[in-house]
Amino acid sequence: MSSKIYITGLGIISAIGNNVAESLDALSNSRSGVHKLRHLRTRHQDTIPVGEIDLSDAQLIERCGLPPDFKTTRTALLGLLAAREAATQAAISPRDGLRTGIISATSVGGMGTTENLWLDYLNPEKSGDWLKYIETHECGDSTEFIADELGFKDYVSTISTACSSSANSIMYGARLIKHGLLDRVIVGGTDALSRFTINGFMTLMILDTQNCKPFDAERKGLNLGEGAGFLVIESEQAAKNKKVLAELSGYGNANDAYHQTASSPEGAGAYLAMEKAFKISGLKPTDIDYINAHGTGTAINDLSEGTALERMFNKKLPPISSTKPFTGHTLAACGGIEAVFAVLAIQNNMVFPSLNYVNPMPELSFAPTTEIQKDKVIDHVLSNSFGFGGNTSALIFSRHN
Amino acid sequence: MEMEAYIKGTSVISAQPTFNTTDFLTEIVETDAKYLNCIEPSYKEFLNPIMARRMARIIKMSIAASTTCMKDAGIEQPDAIITGTALGCLEDTEKFLLAIIENDEQFLTPTSFIQSTHNTVGAQIALQLKCMNYNFTYVHKGFSFESTLIDALMLIAEGEAKNILVGAHDEMRDKYYRVCDRIGYWKKEAVSTMQLINSASSGSIAGEGASFFVLAAEKGANDYAKLRGVRTFYKPESETDIENKLTTFLAEKKLKPEDIDVVVYGFNGDNRFDPIYHKLKNNFFKNSSSAYFKHLCGEYQTAAGFGMWTAANIIKTQTVPAAILIDQAKHKAIKNVLIYNTFLGTDHSAYLLSAC
Numbered sequence: 042m043s044s045k046i047y048i049t050g051l052g053i054i055s056a057i058g059n060n061v062a063e064s065l066d067a068l069s070n071s072r073s074g075v076h077k078l079r080h081l082r083t084r085h086q087d088t089i090p091v092g093e094i095d096l097s098d099a100q101l102i103e104r105c106g107l108p109p110d111f112k113t114t115r116t117a118l119l120g121l122l123a124a125r126e127a128a129t130q131a132a133i134s135p136r137d138g139l140r141t142g143i144i145s146a147t148s149v150g151g152m153g154t155t156e157n158l159w160l161d162y163l164n165p166e167k168s169g170d171w172l173k174y175i176e177t178h179e180c181g182d183s184t185e186f187i188a189d190e191l192g193f194k195d196y197v198s199t200i201s202t203a204c205s206s207s208a209n210s211i212m213y214g215a216r217l218i219k220h221g222l223l224d225r226v227i228v229g230g231t232d233a234l235s236r237f238t239i240n241g242f243m244t245l246m247i248l249d250t251q252n253c254k255p256f257d258a259e260r261k262g263l264n265l266g267e268g269a270g271f272l273v274i275e276s277e278q279a280a281k282n283k284k285v286l287a288e289l290s291g292y293g294n295a296n297d298a299y300h301q302t303a304s305s306p307e308g309a310g311a312y313l314a315m316e317k318a319f320k321i322s323g324l325k326p327t328d329i330d331y332i333n334a335h336g337t338g339t340a341i342n343d344l345s346e347g348t349a350l351e352r353m354f355n356k357k358l359p360p361i362s363s364t365k366p367f368t369g370h371t372l373a374a375c376g377g378i379e380a381v382f383a384v385l386a387i388q389n390n391m392v393f394p395s396l397n398y399v400n401p402m403p404e405l406s407f408a409p410t411t412e413i414q415k416d417k418v419i420d421h422v423l424s425n426s427f428g429f430g431g432n433t434s435a436l437i438f439s440r441h442n
Numbered sequence: 443m444e445m446e447a448y449i450k451g452t453s454v455i456s457a458q459p460t461f462n463t464t465d466f467l468t469e470i471v472e473t474d475a476k477y478l479n480c481i482e483p484s485y486k487e488f489l490n491p492i493m494a495r496r497m498a499r500i501i502k503m504s505i506a507a508s509t510t511c512m513k514d515a516g517i518e519q520p521d522a523i524i525t526g527t528a529l530g531c532l533e534d535t536e537k538f539l540l541a542i543i544e545n546d547e548q549f550l551t552p553t554s555f556i557q558s559t560h561n562t563v564g565a566q567i568a569l570q571l572k573c574m575n576y577n578f579t580y581v582h583k584g585f586s587f588e589s590t591l592i593d594a595l596m597l598i599a600e601g602e603a604k605n606i607l608v609g610a611h612d613e614m615r616d617k618y619y620r621v622c623d624r625i626g627y628w629k630k631e632a633v634s635t636m637q638l639i640n641s642a643s644s645g646s647i648a649g650e651g652a653s654f655f656v657l658a659a660e661k662g663a664n665d666y667a668k669l670r671g672v673r674t675f676y677k678p679e680s681e682t683d684i685e686n687k688l689t690t691f692l693a694e695k696k697l698k699p700e701d702i703d704v705v706v707y708g709f710n711g712d713n714r715f716d717p718i719y720h721k722l723k724n725n726f727f728k729n730s731s732s733a734y735f736k737h738l739c740g741e742y743q744t745a746a747g748f749g750m751w752t753a754a755n756i757i758k759t760q761t762v763p764a765a766i767l768i769d770q771a772k773h774k775a776i777k778n779v780l781i782y783n784t785f786l787g788t789d790h791s792a793y794l795l796s797a798c
Contacts (some may be wrong), residue, residue, distance in 0.1 A: 079747055083547060084546060084547040084548065085547065096676060100485070108597040145626055148559065148560075150581075152539075155539070156539060156542065156543070159539055159540075160543060162620075162621045162624065163617060163620060163621060165624075171622055173619055173625075175622065175624065175625050176625060178562065179528055179529065179581075179583055179743075180528070180530075180581035180582065180583065181528065181581060181583035181586075182583070182584035184582060185583070185676070188676065189677075194676045195582065195676075196674060196676070197582065197585065197674075197676050198580060198582045198585055198674075199580065199581050199582040200563045200578065200579065200581065201530070201559070201560035201561060201579055201580075201581040202558050202560075202564075202577070202578060202579050202581055203561055209578060213578075213589075213593065216593075216596050216600075218591075220596050220599065222446065222592075226667045236547060237538065237539060237540055237542060237555075240538075240542050240547050240550055240555070241538065241552070241555035241556075241558075243550070244550045244551060244552035244555055245552050245555070246557075284616075294575070294576050294577065294578065295574055295575065295576065296523070296565070296568045296573065296574050296575065296576075296577035297574065298568045298569055298571070298572050298573055298634055299569075300569070301556055301557075301562070301565060302556055309574065310574060349619070384490075396702075414714065428561070429556070429559050429561070429565070430559060430561040430562060430564065430565025430568075430577075431568060431569065432561060432565070432576070432577055
């Protein structure tokens with residue numbers, strides 16, 4: 042049984058870049074990807090800024106190297122691009138005899154396509170090869186598409202626990218390796234913007250009409266985003282003689298059991314998830330050099346998370362930021378995207394800034410880091426992801442020595 | 443590390459009278475309906491009327507089944523809640539989707555959006571129980587429930603949980619039925635459920651259900667069976683590939699095909715997918731008794747939950763009811779039962795259950 046989980050590949054696509062290098066450049070230069078919508082058509086086009094990837098579906102299909110008439114969803118295309126980048130960096134092949142799985146995460150699967158075609162699906166008078174899209178609705182479809190395209194088929198699964206989904210896929214993949222069920226796993230998540238999601242969050246009235254400001258006293262809500270983030274994780278044996286980018290040292294999952302959509306004011310679930318992650322890692326809060334917070338910018342999340350963090354860190358927090366003002370809140374993909382950021386922070390000894398922050402929250406004693414920091418060794422990063430349904434998850438990434 | 447668990451409690455709401463009964467499929471409902479809807483219980487003892495009114499059918503069924511399951515297991519609080527569902531909460535998803543389309547993204551209310559997320563059932567159970575423990579939802583087509591069980595077996599092996607509530611839930615709705623009908627999921631002609639296995643056409647009969655189990659680390663006095671492992675095979679290459687994978691799985695448990703007393707197959711009457719079951723039945727498992735279950739619950743992504751309930755009860759009662767037996771019984775005592783299932787021929791899975 043492998044006791045350590047080695048990270049050997051990273052892949053990402055989001056509003057701040059189409060790959061790891063572009064993302065790091067944007068993070069290092071405080072360049073946000075949250076803008077007015079350009080591709081998705083919605084009534085709320087001019088009302089809310091969004092972290093939309095500036096590529097049309099046709100451009101994504103081209104980037105994937107697929108024929109122009111290929112029928113799949115934006116969610117699947119984003120997932121393939123990020124998963125492929127991670128697999129390429131890790132230099133893994135389906136033919137090298139190691140058992141490789143793909144664990145992905147998504148909140149609404151192929152809804153971005155379903156919402157355009159639903160009435161046509163139900164109309165027997167309309168027909169065409171677009172009926173193939175019906176099967177792309179299910180959450181598992183994008184995962185199987187990625188598995189088929191990359192050729193890794195030893196195990197596939199998909200997780201949907203709202204905004205904590207891909208943190209959970211990373212955790213599940215790590216445990217499959219620890220139990221010796223797989224040698225390595227491509228883990229992460231993918232979510233494309235859809236009118237379904239945008240309107241859902243509109244009805245909850247938690248979307249900021251300006252760029253979001255996590256942990257700011259004047260925060261007004263979140264900005265939605267889209268993207269995909271994947272890691273290749275391997276057992277010690279599988280990663281032997283390979284370049285290891287970082288380790289996944291801890292993970293924890295709990296439930297807030299407070300309300301279907303709102304976190305408890307004291308962040309009880311968040312605290313439990315972090316506590317479990319510390320227990321698995323054997324680390325103490327004082328070992329953490331950077332916290333990549335869930336930090337959505339909603340009134341409730343930031344208070345709940347902040348309160349849980351103050352308790353966990355005994356009010357002595359290391360540098361903390363939310364990268365959601367860069368990417369928008371990418372829902373089921375955010376755990377994967379932010380896991381990539383955590384590894385980049387360790388590799389480059391950087392603390393990424395929390396954009397748009399001005400006013401301290403009276404309830405909290407800490408303030409997020411607002412300028413890029415490059416003068417400190419970053420050995421351990423805590424990454425939080427919380428979701429509807431009370432799902433709370435925490436991951437700890439560590440330098441590989 | 444041994445990855446096994448005792449099935450300490452079960453509860454299933456299905457198209458059969460399986461809920462809150464000790465009867466094991468001696469009374470069954472035979473029908474030629476195009477899809478099989480669940481026989482729903484009264485929710486009065488599980489939910490207050492205000493909550494019951496607000497909740498979608500699949501959430502209510504799942505709460506009733508999970509509550510009854512924990513009662514059956516004699517536990518009040520699970521150490522983890524893990525659910526598997528391919529489609530999540532279809533009713534609320536459809537409602538919100540249609541409202542967006544019909545009202546051009548205006549005049550929407552949040553309730554159906556909130557309840558549309560795939561983890562709603564797992565979350566609602568946690569809320570009802572005030573259970574802050576480990577909570578996961580798997581949403582992978584024909585591997586949704588299988589992932590749930592693999593996760594639970596790992597948690598038990600890790601010593602992280604003693605009693606785990608696991609569930610499989612999916613609902614069928616008229617619109618979704620019609621949509622999937624367009625890509626050949628269902629039979630065009632009416633077929634009686636008891637004749638499904640003899641059908642020579644393509645497509646199956648749609649179904650739905652909420653199946654819950656308590657998996658326990660420690661042996662109890664009234665366990666149904668022991669769950670000894672679950673394997674998933676994604677797009678296996680051939681029958682030989684499947685047989686090799688099954689041989690490996692059984693060998694890990696120090697078993698051979700002839701040690702399996704009863705095989706529970708996922709026959710669904712679809713001439714595209716049934717051949718693999720026939721082949722396994724006639725060759726690899728030729729010495730085992732054969733049973734099947736999807737004619738009773740209908741075809742859906744998490745139907746294997748009903749299959750596991752069937753297998754667990756075969757062991758507990760040491761009987762294979764006539765309604766699920768294929769051919770003549772070949773077994774004497776029933777020690778080992780294997781479930782072999784596929785959804786659409788891409789997602790294959792095998793479960794091994796043994797007497798405690």
